[in-house]
Amino acid sequence: MRRLISSGSPYEPRVGISRAVRVGPIIAVSGTAPLGPDGRTVGKGDPAAQARRCLEIIKEALERADTSLEQVVRTRTLLTRIEDWQAVASVHGEFFGSIRPANTIMQVSRFIDPDWLVEFEADAIVERETESGVT
Numbered sequence: 001m002r003r004l005i006s007s008g009s010p011y012e013p014r015v016g017i018s019r020a021v022r023v024g025p026i027i028a029v030s031g032t033a034p035l036g037p038d039g040r041t042v043g044k045g046d047p048a049a050q051a052r053r054c055l056e057i058i059k060e061a062l063e064r065a066d067t068s069l070e071q072v073v074r075t076r077t078l079l080t081r082i083e084d085w086q087a088v089a090s091v092h093g094e095f096f097g098s099i100r101p102a103n104t105i106m107q108v109s110r111f112i113d114p115d116w117l118v119e120f121e122a123d124a125i126v127e128r129e130t131e132s133g134v135t
Contacts, residue, residue, distance in 0.1 A: 005064045007032075007057055010039045011112070020061040027065045029122040031078065032057050033111060041115040047084035051091040054120045059095070062124060069095060071124040074102045078119045082107040088118050 006012055007019035011033075020029040034042045034050035035057070043049025059069055075096065077088060085105050092103070101122075111119060 003065065005061050007061055008037070009033075009035055019057070020065055022065045025126040025128060027062060027067060027071070027124040027126070029058050029061055029120075029124070031119045031121050032061075033113065033116050033119050041113060044115050045117075047079070047081070047117045048087040048091050050116065050118045051088040051120070052094075054118060055091065055095045058120060058122050062122075065124075067124055067126050070099055071126050072096065072099060072101045072122050073125050074123040075104075076121040077103060077105040078108050078111075078121075079105065080108060080110055080117050084117060092120075 001023070003022040004018040005020040005022065009019065012018060017030050019032070020027055032054045034053040036042045036053070041050075042053040062068055062071070075092065077085075077092065079085060079088060082105075089105065096103075
């Protein structure tokens with residue numbers, strides 16, 4: 001069964017995407033920009049604030065998909081300024097320090113909105129318990 005999860009981003013209907021898609025135990029979270037509930041950029045000029053907002057949106061999307069950050073197996077960090085990697089990685093560590101998913105940090109030339117300094121993607125796999133409680 002395919003389940004679509006929305007975050008209310010104005011880009012979802014325009015681009016034809018979902019914030020996340022869950023198929024069975026797999027959840028793929030789209031590139032997530034630092035948008036506030038009003039659809040405006042959060043933390044203009046501040047890569048750490050933008051990273052925090054992106055990861056909050058991902059956390060909320062995962063919760064709507066009936067899972068959590070603990071099930072994330074891979075993240076991708078996309079930056080417009082590679083020199084921001086340490087500030088952004090520090091925030092990533094706040095969310096994933098004990099989870100430690102696979103990760104790639106890369107620089108891109110730009111995003112749809114030039115005020116966005118960072119986007120994240122995430123993939124999660126929900127572990128299924130057997131009758132004995134072992135996966």
